[in-house]
Amino acid sequence: MKVSIITATYNSEKTIEACMASVLHQSYPDIEYIIVDGGSNAETLELLHTTAKEYPNIILSSEPDKGIYDALNKGIAKATGAIVGFVHSDDFLADNDVISTIVAAFNTHQVDGVYGDLHYVALENTDKVIRNWISQPFVFNLLKQGWMPAHPTLYLKKSIYDKYGLFDLKYKIAADYDFILRIFRQENLSFFYLPKTIVKMRIGGASNKNLKNILQKSKEDYRAIKTNHIGNWLTVLLKNVSKLKQFKA
Structure with a gap:
């Protein structure tokens, strides 16, 4: 069963090598690695092209996009695997057997x-856990x-995207939450x-990097909740409060 892994990147020269290595060193043998670049600087592009020449399972494209969700949608459109997942350019897979374990779970539980x-x-010391989700x-x-x-x-069958659609670009920060509500309510x-x-994931993501983004995220979360007919403002409050217990003392 082929797995398509998608990485969206833009000027990520400081982290993209570790991200790519975590995918390319997986023990699972059938991985299609789709890298969607948003028109990065020369340093990032050189890293991407050099790596793509070494690994024939990499599909690389570079062109301006409308943000990360647009890039992820482009990646999904290119995906030919039965399973689709994402590894963002600041992130890396936890160990070399992650994808093998995920595929085994799909096969065993038929989900x-x-x-x-x-x-x-x-950001610098990736052995230091700040928050444990x-x-x-x-x-x-x-x-x-x-x-x-x-x-x-979250790894999903490609057929889920084919049937229920992609990320809604009306959301700038919470398109992933809207998508999750859309499919998990089915x-x-x-x-x-x-388990x-x-x-x-290195700290410093778009949704939490400042108060303005946190407020925008909460507004978009509420819109997603109402659009998908799940909950109200209390749901947004509980969503934010639940994160507090994840932080390490």
Whole structure:
């Protein structure tokens, strides 16, 4: 079963090598690696092109886009794997057997999606865990409590995107949350929680880097909740409060 992994990047020369290495060194043999660059500087592009020449499973494109969700949508459109996942340019897979473990979960449990846990790590010292996002098995009422799986850990059958659509570009920060609500509320879909750290994410993501972005994220979260007919402002509040227990003392 082929797995398509998508990385969207823009001027990521400081982190993209570690990101790519974590994908390219996976033990799973059938990975299609799609890198969607947004028209980066020469240094980033040189790293991308040099690596792409060494690995025939890399599909590389570089052109201006409308932001990360547009880039991810472009990647999904190129994907030919039965399973699709993302590794963002500041992130890296937690170990070399992550994809093998995910595929085994798909095969064993016959589900539409698999998700797991995520570590937020320090920007320079990636061994230092700042925030530990431990998920849990899915039940529908969790959505009303502001729960969501960590999106970078979520691997889905490609057929899910074909049927339920891509990321909505009206959202600048919360398109992943809107998409998750859209698919997790479908009664005919099944998901498996893998109690394993899937991704390590460097701190400093767009949704949390300043108060303005946090407020915009909350507004977009509320719009996603209303659009998908799940919850209200209390759901947004619970979603934000639930993150506090993830931080390491």
